[in-house]
Amino acid sequence: MTTQPQLPRSVAPPRLQRAAMLDRVEERLRGFLDEEHRLRRTSDARGAGLIESLAELVAAGGDRARPLIFLTGYLAAGGDPDRGEAVDAAAALELLDTCTLIRTDVRDNAALRRGIPTLHVSRAAEHERSGWAGESRRFGESTATLAGDLALAYAERLAARLPAEAWRIWDELRTERAIGSYAHEAMAAEYLEDPWPGRCISGCDRGCTAGWYALRHPLRLGAALAGRADLDASYDAYARPLHAAWRLRGFLDGGPEYAWDAQLLREILLEPEERDIAERMIHELVERSCRTATNSALAAGWHEELATFAARVASHDG
Known part of the structure; x- marks a missing residue:
């Protein structure tokens, strides 16, 4: 006779379990990007600026839909709420989403995302204010695309410990x-x-x-x-x-x-x-x-x- 797998007993109501894990995801995202910025700002100030722009977009929030759905599937399957790999995977999904949003904004020439100027718009404005060489619009779009590449690279790093x-x-x-x-x-x-x-x-x-x-x-x-x-x-x-x-x-x-x-x-x-x-x-x-x-x-x-x-x-x- 086939037996059902033994599932751990919940120690908190489902929504509270998930909310607590989402809080840890926020902390992980903030800490991860802060540490990346700290490591770069003395050796590569320009690179640190790109990380700062990415961190600002992530910190602006959003519905965190993919982390929420992932954690729902994980906890409903009896996953350990204290497991670090689950927090990292949820953070990786949010960064993958961020990469997609940045590229969508460039493609659609969107002006705002999460209540702040889109990355390609803010970078183009910086280029124009500074009087740099080249076309401001192209600079904004290319640097935003690089920020999307960076978000994807960070997502891959966070997902690296997945079984x-x-x-x-x-x-x-x-x-x-x-x-x-x-x-x-x-x-x-x-x-x-x-x-x-x-x-x-x-x-x-x-x-x-x-x-x-x-x-x-x-x-x-x-x-x-x-x-x-x-x-x-x-x-x-x-x-x-x-x-x-x-x-x-x-x-x-x-x-x-x-x-x-x-x-x-x-x-x-x-x-x-x-x-x-x-x-x-x-x-x-x-x-x-x-x-x-x-x-x-x-x-x-x-x-x-x-x-x-x-x-x-x-x-x-x-």
């Missing part, structure tokens, strides 16, 4: 993120991008930037680090319908990834009856995720937390 199976998923995650981002940009450039998330609803496929990178991979990484390979299929089954519900909610409510074309499509297609059908579809997708969580062998209290998390992700203000 073999967790590293395999980390490697898959970062690869799929790059390929998925390219596919998204190529489809938009070719006028092939469809704002209606039909592919997500029918089953998100390989290379889907949002589904694989935002939810599925961080959860699986958490399970792998906790030594729970048996949860890989469960986390996959939990993440896919939840991702679809989130994308559908974004389409209905006009999330940040849905521009004028999505608004036009909503106005053309979504009469009250169709909107009601879409709302029911979101409800059914969330219910499917919740059933998967209920039937999975998770640590005490985490069945309910994953169900609550699924409802929050797909809510109007999620």
